[in-house]
Amino acid sequence: MIDIVIDITLLAFLAITSVAIVRMTNLFAIVMLFGIFSLLSAGLFVVMDAPDVAFTEAAVGAGISTVLMLATLALVKKPREPFYNEAPHAHRAWLSLVVVAVTGAALVYGTWDIPRFGDPDAPAQTHVARYYIENALPETGVPNIVTAVLASYRGFDTLGEVAVIFTAAVAVLLLIGGRRSKPAVEKKDKREQDEA
Amino acid sequence: MRPNLILQVVAKFVIPLMILFALYVQFHGDFGPGGGFQAGVIFSAAFILYSLVFGLDTAEKIIPAHWLRILAALGVVIYAGVGVASLLLGGNYLDYTLLGSNPIAGQHLGILLVELGVGITVAAAMLIMFFAFAGRGRE
Known part of the structure; x- marks a missing residue:
């Protein structure tokens, strides 16, 4: 019973937050609301007994990405006249409404076939989940099955994920890393110094 | 950056706890929720808080940028x-x-x-990204 109350409260807050994000124009407030949205999602994951996912959502979604978005805002938010004329609105509002309504209806229709939450006969639970639950502890000696699956059974996946994060860091470094480029002459001098 | 005494005192108190918690999440991930990814993010959050309160240059003195690059590769x-x-x-x-x-x-x-390895790479990568974004507006 208490679960349902918490679920409904969290989902209501999620809906309110997303409506507020859509209606707001202050970018700073929107970024903070994104963080609140992530925190509420983390709360939902805790209610659904997925603390590992909740942990990641709270740390990455509510923490780091908020900081990164604020840092980006601090970079781009310099009031200045736009150098272009905004194009007149060519689309019609009712067309978007129809698309959203049809997509939403299709998604709701799709949920009718989803098995109940925690249903033991759901396809997700009948494939390899049973093997992990029965064998993870005796085979790896790690009580947290999530860690066992992530690091041992699916070690290749996690290696790929780490490579992705490393690649992202390298890409950020290549794109905007280092100090802002100096005038060309000075830069050339510096390069010669580096080579020497 | 304008010095802010209350923020600095509170941050000095909180940052060691954050790092301790990150280490707990890292090495207790076998038994409870958590693991390298979450620990790395919390660890980097501690340093991001430090650089927000004490300034970017002070933070880069503690973890130089070239060390971060080495650490990110070291994890992989x-x-x-x-x-x-x-x-x-x-x-x-x-x-x-x-x-x-x-x-x-x-x-x-x-x-x-x-x-x-996951924790080291994630912590270093997050810090690299933060320093890259925050460092752009410095000059």
Whole structure:
């Protein structure tokens, strides 16, 4: 019973937050609301007994990405006249409404076939989940099955994920890393110094 | 940056706790929720808080940028190295059973090392991204 109350409260807050994000124009407030949205999602994951996912959502979604978005805002938010004329609105509002309504209806229709939450006969639970639950502890000696699956059974996946994060860091470094480029002459001098 | 005494005192109190919590999440991930990814993010959050309160230049003195680049690569190398080590011991790539005296000890050691690699790479990568974004507006 208490679960349902918490679920409904969290989902209501999620809906309110997303409506507020859509209606707001202050970018700073929107970024903070994104963080609140992530925190509420983390709360939902805790209610659904997925603390590992909740942990990641709270740390990455509510923490780091908020900081990164604020840092980006601090970079781009310099009031200045736009150098272009905004194009007149060519689309019609009712067309978007129809698309959203049809997509939403299709998604709701799709949920009718989803098995109940925690249903033991759901396809997700009948494939390899049973093997992990029965064998993870005796085979790896790690009580947290999530860690066992992530690091041992699916070690290749996690290696790929780490490579992705490393690649992202390298890409950020290549794109905007280092100090802002100096005038060309000075830069050339510096390069010669580096080579020497 | 304008000095802010209250923020600095509170941050000095909170940052060690954050790092301690990150280490707990890192090495307790076998038993409770958490693991390398979450620990790395919390660890980097501690340093991001430090650089927000004390300034970017002070933070870069503690962790120089070239160290971060080495650390980010080191994590991937640790992870892939565990796989190579298990290859050399005669097993499959990333099959930890041969790393220890018995299969369970091997799995435990392998998971610990792999999670350590994940944590190091994630922490360093997050800090690299933050310093890259925040450092742009400095000059």
